Amino acid sequence: QMQVVESGGGSMQPGGSLRLSCEASGQTFSTMGWFRQAPGKEREFVAAIRWSGVRTYYADSVKGRFAITGDNAKNTVYLQMNSLKPEDTAVYYCAADLSYSGSASVYQDRFYDYWGRGTQVTVSS
Numbered sequence: 001q002m003q004v005v006e007s008g009g010g011s012m013q014p015g016g017s018l019r020l021s022c023e024a025s026g027q028t029f030s031t032m033g034w035f036r037q038a039p040g041k042e043r044e045f046v047a048a049i050r051w052s053g054v055r056t057y058y059a060d061s062v063k064g065r066f067a068i069t070g071d072n073a074k075n076t077v078y079l080q081m082n083s084l085k086p087e088d089t090a091v092y093y094c095a096a097d098l099s100y101s102g103s104a105s106v107y108q109d110r111f112y113d114y115w116g117r118g119t120q121v122t123v124s125s
């Protein structure tokens with residue numbers, strides 16, 4: 001049975017760090033990614049990792065602050081979030097894609113097949 005489970009959310013002061021984890025089970029995936037949704041806003045892409053060639057992708061808003069890593073054999077990804085800002089506050093969702101559909105697809109939530117329930121990240125002083 002397919003399952004995507006996130007963990008590691010919480011509250012942090014601006015400038016601090018948090019690490020999110022995600023494990024997907026039941027299938028072999030080509031790409032795993034992180035999206036986030038803030039209150040009153042649409043869900044947006046954060047980062048993704050494609051196992052073939054271990055290629056990583058980032059939203060401009062998190063480049064240089066967030067890092068996505070993972071273990072292909074375990075279908076596990078991590079999102080290390082540093083220099084957190086209040087605007088990073090959101091529910092963070094892990095997603096898994098069965099088949100790669102081109103570089104543009106990793107940024108779009110509609111191409112991902114399975115989703116976790118999300119984990120809350122709050123950045124506030």
